[in-house]
Amino acid sequence: GKQFGVDKAKSLGLIHDTAENDQELLDKAIAWIKANPKSQQPFDVKGYKIPGGDPKTPAVAQVLAIAPAMLRDKTKGCYPAPEAIMAAAVEGAQVDVDTALRIESRYFTQLTTGQISKNMIGTFWHGLNAIKSGASRPADVAKWQTTKVGVLGAGMMGAGIAYSTAIKGIPVVLKDVSVENAEKGKAYSQKLLDKRVSQGRMTAEKRDQVLSLITATASAEDLQGCDLIIEAVFENQELKAKVTQEAEQYLAPNGVMASNTSTLPITGLAQASKDDKAFIGLHFFSPVDKMQLVEIIKGKNTSAETLAKAYDFVQQIGKTPIVVNDSRGFFTSRVFGTFIQEGMRLLAEGVHPARIEMAALKAGMPVGPLAIQDEVSLTLTEHVASEARKALQAEGKDLPKTSVDEVVHTMIHELNRKGKAAGAGFYEYPENGKKHLWEGLNRWKKEHDISEQDMIDRILFVQALDTLRCYEEGVLESVIDANVGSIFGIGYAPWTGGAIQFLNQYGTDKAQKRAEELAAKYGERFTPPALLKTKAEQKQNIQ
Numbered sequence: 001g002k003q004f005g006v007d008k009a010k011s012l013g014l015i016h017d018t019a020e021n022d023q024e025l026l027d028k029a030i031a032w033i034k035a036n037p038k039s040q041q042p043f044d045v046k047g048y049k050i051p052g053g054d055p056k057t058p059a060v061a062q063v064l065a066i067a068p069a070m071l072r073d074k075t076k077g078c079y080p081a082p083e084a085i086m087a088a089a090v091e092g093a094q095v096d097v098d099t100a101l102r103i104e105s106r107y108f109t110q111l112t113t114g115q116i117s118k119n120m121i122g123t124f125w126h127g128l129n130a131i132k133s134g135a136s137r138p139a140d141v142a143k144w145q146t147t148k149v150g151v152l153g154a155g156m157m158g159a160g161i162a163y164s165t166a167i168k169g170i171p172v173v174l175k176d177v178s179v180e181n182a183e184k185g186k187a188y189s190q191k192l193l194d195k196r197v198s199q200g201r202m203t204a205e206k207r208d209q210v211l212s213l214i215t216a217t218a219s220a221e222d223l224q225g226c227d228l229i230i231e232a233v234f235e236n237q238e239l240k241a242k243v244t245q246e247a248e249q250y251l252a253p254n255g256v257m258a259s260n261t262s263t264l265p266i267t268g269l270a271q272a273s274k275d276d277k278a279f280i281g282l283h284f285f286s287p288v289d290k291m292q293l294v295e296i297i298k299g300k301n302t303s304a305e306t307l308a309k310a311y312d313f314v315q316q317i318g319k320t321p322i323v324v325n326d327s328r329g330f331f332t333s334r335v336f337g338t339f340i341q342e343g344m345r346l347l348a349e350g351v352h353p354a355r356i357e358m359a360a361l362k363a364g365m366p367v368g369p370l371a372i373q374d375e376v377s378l379t380l381t382e383h384v385a386s387e388a389r390k391a392l393q394a395e396g397k398d399l400p401k402t403s404v405d406e407v408v409h410t411m412i413h414e415l416n417r418k419g420k421a422a423g424a425g426f427y428e429y430p431e432n433g434k435k436h437l438w439e440g441l442n443r444w445k446k447e448h449d450i451s452e453q454d455m456i457d458r459i460l461f462v463q464a465l466d467t468l469r470c471y472e473e474g475v476l477e478s479v480i481d482a483n484v485g486s487i488f489g490i491g492y493a494p495w496t497g498g499a500i501q502f503l504n505q506y507g508t509d510k511a512q513k514r515a516e517e518l519a520a521k522y523g524e525r526f527t528p529p530a531l532l533k534t535k536a537e538q539k540q541n542i543q
Contacts, residue, residue: 043097054093064090078364078495081111115505119497123483127498128320130480134311136323141308146170146316148252150229152243154185154216157260158232160288163189166213168317173215173222175247182216189214192289223250228313230282232260235383240264241272248274256309258282262333263384266299266326277303280310283330285489293488296323297330320488322481324470328388331470331482332489335499337384338462338525339490340376341404343369346455348403350446353426353437359455364493369459370426370437377419378411407444415440454518460502461518461526463492464511467499468542472531479543503532504541512536 009015016032019025033039042048053060071082084107092100111117149165151158154176162174166189176182193210196202215222223229229247233239240259248257257279259269270276281297294314298307307323314321324331339360346356347370357368373381385408389399411417411425417438419425427435467486470476476485483498496502503511512533518526528536535542 050093055090076362084111116495119501119505123497127480127484137311138304138308141305144309144312146228146313148226150223150226152231152247153233154182159185159188161284162214164288164317166210171213175217179218186214186216220246223247225252227252227255230258230260237264240269244272256306260284263329265328266297270299276301278306280306292320294319294321295332296321297326299326322485325475327475331475335463335466336490338466340369340373342458342462344404344407347444348407350448351450353441359452360459363456363459364495366491374420374425374427377421378408379418382408464499464502468529472529500542509536
């Protein structure tokens with residue numbers, strides 16, 4: 001259904017009038033009834049016909065013959081509301097208005113009391129409101145307002161952070177190795193703002209005002225007085241250490257130094273800082289101007305004051321913060337990786353790539369894992385795995401090679417298909433056509449007994465179980481952050497209400513049983529965490 005604001009609804013005649021409070025509502029209703037004693041609705045008139053025809057009208061009947069299939073293609077069967085709306089409209093159009101209203105009421109009641117509604121309201125309403133109220137923010141620290149922000153690195157992420165900050169009225173210093181590079185980063189904001197002006201969403205004067213807040217520079221001295229500096233350079237610990245040490249000498253007293261790393265542990269990065277208590281992770285998601293979530297990562301020594309300041313800044317620029325503790329990959333990157341890896345595991349096991357992508361869509365994921373891997377780039381995936389392997393070896397641990405490593409290595413080094421940016425990956429990217437799966441992926445095709453339901457469950461469970469491990473290990477401290485972060489940061493199926501809510505709504509006892517079935521057939525990554533077993537025995541939700 002289409003939603004209208006109050007003023008628009010009134011102009012369309014959907015409502016007669018508005019009121020400021022209950023008493024005014026009652027007074028206006030009584031006055032209207034007195035002024036219209038013989039009021040009659042069009043559908044009360046004998047012989048009334050619905051404008052455009054009812055379901056038996058040939059033109060409408062033709063549309064209704066294909067409408068359910070078109071709707072199913074959009075929802076993938078994950079969301080019952082659109083189907084209920086269509087059913088209520090079709091059924092209601094064939095009866096009198098009183099019966100039609102009863103039909104509509106019954107569908108509405110089924111939806112509002114259904115599990116999917118509970119899942120989504122729990123996260124999109126209660127969860128988000130809890131975060132807006134500062135659920136994970138230290139309560140005993142005074143509110144903080146950022147007055148000047150420095151961004152190190154004017155690439156895609158840095159440019160996006162600068163835009164998202166400036167559009168909220170905060171001055172930004174965008175620094176890169178050359179003024180030319182910094183100006184390219186600023187040009188990204190110009191492009192986004194020009195689009196707003198062309199759409200009538202912003203005046204040219206406002207655009208110029210926002211652009212004037214961004215200072216493109218190659219000089220670290222221009223960072224003088226910034227109370228927050230965000231490093232957003234390439235994922236290399238030595239490079240990050242270098243730019244941190246160069247920049248933080250210009251940080252304002254009691255300022256915060258932050259890193260936009262997506263995988264490197266914050267505690268290690270903080271060692272390059274002169275004050276690790278004032279160092280924190282601010283993991284933005286790409287594209288920054290569109291993605292609402294920011295993952296705040298506490299280092300081992302990050303102070304409560306620094307956390308509160310980071311939380312306040314994220315809210316100041318209109319984004320949604322979740323708070324996690326330090327670890328490699330933190331929460332979102334770690335769990336996001338399991339989704340992509342499961343797609344490549346399925347490919348290595350012989351499943352046709354089109355079936356893999358469709359299973360992900362039917363699970364409720366916005367995009368298939370192979371398409372996402374192309375966007376991320378296989379070279380980056382290989383680099384991250386290599387860095388993780390080195391770090392574990394330094395700790396005397398090992399990261400065994402898997403079928404995922406074989407697929408990535410083959411794609412990069414044998415087939416020279418590195419992802420979308422390189423022009424070829426799991427998908428083909430023709431210049432004048434739509435992307436499509438590369439036929440060469442058939443090299444992995446072989447006989448298998450993996451059902452579609454198993455594929456869907458593998459995609460959902462592998463992420464949910466690893467999210468629960470993050471919670472169990474203390475990487476996550478709240479179920480709210482887990483659910484909100486999984487949807488807004490990873491793209492986990494929104495109908496579930498989030499990765500942990502997926503296990504709760506499945507039933508913790510049933511989820512444990514299903515996880516054990518998947519583990520027996522597909523590997524120990526599906527082994528239920530101890531917390532799930534405990535909650536299953538107690539028949540309780542994870543809270």
